[in-house]
Amino acid sequence: MSELIDARGLSCPQPVLDTLTKIESMGSGKLEVLVDTEAARENVSRAVQGKGWRVDSIAEDGDEYRLELIKE
């Protein structure tokens, strides 16, 4: 089962901070992150890749993005 972070409407640096805090506590697995700005999408993607996670998919729904993050 994957975990979810809803970072919609949050300004910098919270989407990244919440995501990094979560993946640190998880260690590995699957995490979904919801964001609603391009900047947050880019920042979260960039930050998790530095921690050995990968962005498996980015689903676009109107003005929102659902990022699927994975670390085996």
Next chain:
Amino acid sequence: MKNFFATRTGIVSVGLVIGVFAALLQYWGNPGNMGICVACFERDIAGAVGLHRAGVVQYMRPEIIGFVLGAMVAAFVGRDFRPRTGSAPIVRFVLGAFAMIGALVFLGCPWRAFLRLAGGDLNAIFGILGLVVGVWIGTLFFRRGYSLGRSQKTYTSVGLVMPLIMAGFLILMLLFPQIEGQAKSGILLYSLKGPGAMHAPLLISLAVGLLVGAIAQRSRFCTMGAFRDLILFKQVHLFSGVLALVVAAFVINLVLGQVHVGFEGQPVAHSQSIWNFAGMVLAGLCFALAGGCPGRQLFLSGEGDGDAAVFVFGMIVGAAFAHNFGLASSPKGVGPHGIAAVFIGLAVCLLIGLTMRKKA
């Protein structure tokens, strides 16, 4: 779609372009080590519309107008215009006001701190140290759950309010252009001497503003975020952009003979190191708590962020208070009430940082 400006090469290129044009703007007429200073220029705008009556700092700076309009165009082109608002606007207004007060104790926003350094003004080192400490304090609050809360999607027209106001300012400037030797043209005030009287030609300033606004919007260039990400995430992405700005400005300054190394007699600066430091601690903390340096707040307000727009107006009103109440420094040193204002500002930031926390 891959956004080139979001890459490392992208952010470094943006820093280089800003550094080059900032140094050139000084060559073209802007004040010393003030090719681009968001705080100073918003203060000049506050003066141009008469919110304060400090005669030496009154000019409707086209760079600021260009920043917002350039960011807006880039956001539409990049399908990145997101009208949103409602994340503690009144708090952002107050943070903007105190950010400006802190910046005017130092005499510059973070952008100008780096440009001062690139021009050899060693006083800037204390300002930059203060900025780092202020941002560091901000990260402590973030680690303890500080949050201004979520913004909400809103109407496109709400996101367009700030760009429209800036377009209005530009129209005022064209309707009431500067008249040689006159302190007033129609309803706009123009400095006859001092930094407000020093400016590059309108069209050049506007063009550079538009260019910088566009590329900074795409790259999310942020001088506060540079240090915040370094401290909070050990990420060098934004920092590499700021570093590029300093290097580029320094090189162009060298070529143009604009480097004068030292503490004394620097343009629009004082050498009271402790207050250069403390002013920027306050400003840095305000920027961190509000999520962006003053430049970034302008670019955000151009891409539809109504809360960033409120922060900008907080800065403009803060500038008026700073000059009306004697909080702003001058080359002679801090203003009569500048020191008190720094302490009040820090207390306000502590209150905001400690009380606005989401439950774990």
